[in-house]
Amino acid sequence: MRNVPLEAMDGLRVPVLPIATDYPPGYLLRWHEHRRAQFLYAATGTMLVETDDGAWTVPGERGVLIPPRTRHQVRMLDVQTSSLYIEPAAVPWWPASCRVVDVGPMLRELLLAASDIEGEYSAAGREGVLVALILHELAALPETPLHVPLPVRAPFAALCRSFLAAPDASVSNAAWARTVGMSERTLTRHFSAEVRMSPAAWRVRALLLAAIPMLRHRSVSQVATDLGYSSPAAFSVAFAREFGMPPSRLSTRNDSPSAT
Structure with a gap:
């Protein structure tokens, strides 16, 4: 099924509803x-x-597992999506929180084929x-x-949430502490207790997540400069440390070998 609302199909007695949807650039669901x-x-x-x-960044050719009854919103940046809406009883192993996953060539082809399934189907048939x-x-x-x-x-x-909306490498613990009327020590203690990360480490990770959509349109060197890193190599090391892959894996622009 393509570009149909879930509400119109949710009552069908099938374990999985495949729906492919096209969204305009920047669309906020x-x-x-x-x-x-x-x-x-x-x-x-x-x-x-x-x-x-939590906040998850999902580059192209990846997917995200969203648990049932989980309130969420999604901003679509030049996205074509395929969704599977799955009865919870069919996936007892489903995670309790969102999870970004890599999608290989075989599953990509299966998802493409599933988007042509219409309405109810037989469990014993091809669909x-x-x-x-x-x-x-x-x-x-x-x-x-x-x-x-x-x-x-x-x-x-x-x-x-304000930082995610407008990531800024110049923001400091001192600035955050002033904003909330706390000392830096108190800010760090309470923040770390809630999210299990220091404020500075959280901002670094959030800033690097913000690099991911940038890498679709700019080289690693350009993104490193835009984010305030001293060199492409420093940016690449920080990115790989956080996410287990070099930024060049997500970049669609050519770059010098030293930047990857």
């Missing part, structure tokens, strides 16, 4: 939740997924076998740690 678990795949572009307690194979593949996908936790309590939630 505002806060909502689903009764079913959702596998949301970005065929192109980048998706920025946010829940009450049912295709869906069963997709579920097996989903259970084996490797996780990519492209996320940052978000505090729930004020005033830290507002600080972090």
Whole structure:
């Protein structure tokens, strides 16, 4: 199915509803939740997924597992998506929080084929076998740690969401402490207790996540400069330390070997 609302199909008595959707650039799918678990795949572009307690960046050819009844919003950056809406009983192994996963060539082809499934289908027919194979593949996908936790309590939630909306390498603990009327020591203690990261480490990770959509349109060297790193090599080391891969894996622009 393509470009149909989930609400019109959710009552169908099938374990998986495949729906492919095209979104205009920059489209914000505002806060909502689903009764079913959702596998949301970005065929192109980048998706920025946010829940009450975390933010996930999903580059092209990756997907995100979203638990049922999880409030979330998604910003679509030049994205074509394929979604699978799955009855929770069909995926008892589904994670309790969002998870970004790599999607290989086989699953990409299966998702493309599934987008042509219309309405109800027989579990014993071709469509049912295709869906069963997709579920097996989903259970084996490797996780990519492209996320940052978000505090729930004020005033830290507002600080972090504001930073995600406009990442700025010049922001310091002192600036955050002034904003919330705390000492730097108190800020660090309470923030670290809630998210298990120091404020400075959190901002570094959030800043590097912000680099991911930039890498679709700029070279590693350009992104390193834009984010305030002293060199492309320093940026690449920081990126690989956080996410387990060099930024060149996500860049669509040519760059010098020293930058990757």
